[in-house]
Amino acid sequence: MQNRIKKVIADVLMIDVELLNDESSPETIEDWDSLKQMNIIIALEEEFDILLSDDEVIEMLNMELIYTILKDKIS
């Protein structure tokens, strides 16, 4: 699942998946702005067929948090 998340985020950011690690976030990746963040949320929702709440969206601050929140959501 982690790989699927990574791939979606890399595709949306139009960067190589190798450039992403657990600490990656809007602070460390230049192209990751607030509009891209919105696109990432939508793309992840499509990928896993889920709907994220406002609270969950606000907490998705870096890759690790995204993994955790999505794991909770799906299980």
Place this chain on the structure above:
Amino acid sequence: MINMKFSEIIKANHELVNRIKGTEYKIGILSNIMVHQSKDICEYSLRQKSINANVELGDYDNIVQDSMKFQDVNAILVFWEIYNFIDGLQYKIEILSDEEFEDIIEKIKIEINIVFTNLEQTSLLLINKFSSLIFNQYNLVENRMDRLVKILNEYLESKMKTNMKLIDIDKVISKISIKNSIDLRYYYSSKTLYSIDFYKEYFEYIKPIFLSVNGKTKKALIFDCDNTLWKGILGEDGFDNIRMFKEVQYLALELSKGGVVIGLCSKNNPEDVDAVLEKHQDMILRDKDIVIKKVNWNDKVSNLKAIAKELNIGLDSLVFVDDSNFEVNLINVELPMVKVLQVPAKEYEYNLMIRNAMNYFYNPTQTAEDLEKVKMYKEQVQRVSAEQQIGNIEDYLKSLDLVITTYIDDIEQIGRISQMTQKTNQFNLTTKRYTEKDIECFIHDKNKTVIAIGVNDKYGDNGIVGLAIINYNENMATLDTLLMSCRVLGRNIEYKFMDIIVDFVKNMTIINSEYVLTYKNKQVENLYDRYGFDILQKDESCTKYQLDILKYRSTNINYIKVENAK
């Protein structure tokens, strides 16, 4: 694209950037809401069709200012969301005084005027109609929002110019439902309104407009017969036991009236099919409506190739309908450029499929030529057979009583002139596509001349079939565009046309011209050499020519008469 996920579209679009060639087609999207997700979806929908689209987004809620900035794009698309003219208009509107309400209407009208004036010179301007569907879906009584939308849409319609098109966004919303069109989660915080599903449907919906201005509209609809035009197999079930697909035939007839070639490509005995066309009482399409028939036992690949060749159009201008898996797969593999439609099992779905497919033939302005096209193509077939009988081409041409009519800077013909630039691929030296607005500007420009020619002969009138656009610079004339419709080729019209052009610019000393290679215009690769132009510069994709007017040798073709339209 409809079935792709958003991240897949972004990725695929990104991958296409480096692979796609050809002139960039720039689209500006102006909006008063956030529409950033439209960029990749719009680009991808067009790049898939080999249009090198590049979308530039305007700033948020800056339509008026952006309308001044976005001057050098090919097309502009405006998302003007009524709810965001004033923040929260959907809940404020009913408590406004009548005066305040009137003020809002006036303010919006003024903004529309400014934007339309600023974008007057844009080749193509697409404006979404205003919609009250999203927040008004529960309203039982017409409210102010409904009235506002009605007033403004009428206003938009009254302000339409030749370069503008209104997009009925309600059709897209209703197709996928209001619920699926919007994602209100981010509307209040970030002013994004539409969902990814909406954008996918929306750009599919408007795609025919872009295909048309880029010369990629289909031209012919070719049907198999058995289980395609009728239910049953003529050779087995017999004349009396086949049942017509009436709606499909009516739709085909409608297309034919609008200038689309209808043809048959079927494995059958030709006399059996002719009998149905002539005598079957339920048949809607008749022999006069069918331009080309390949009813025989040859394979369909050869037949479709022959159809394209005889009509003098590209294979990628064909749409072919068949019921058989075998034939559909065969054509998909052997002739991937042909659009193949397979008859669905359920008859009502078939009707709908053909209805949807009518968009492949999207034609923004119907010209006199379109209405006569079936007749013209039929005359073409007669000429071909006369040509075969006479044998000697010169004698044959002399027998045709050819007349060229010239139309110089004739504003009444802009519809047809623009259409020719968009549809002509083979006999087209520079393949520049122009909208009606562009042509209108050229006609009014003192430093340009737009010469259109019509051709008729004893078999009938071909309508306007040739075009030259000339730019002047001191003593030099430059041929910006030279093209001819393929249906008059082989009659030496192109030579007489050059005589006309040279005669027209005889006060100049030099004519410049160029040939720009596309994958379809190989046949005119050496045209300027044949005219006697000298090569100035040559590389893989472009040859530049020059002609010293004094050295031009007229062709002295005396069997083509020339008349001026005025």
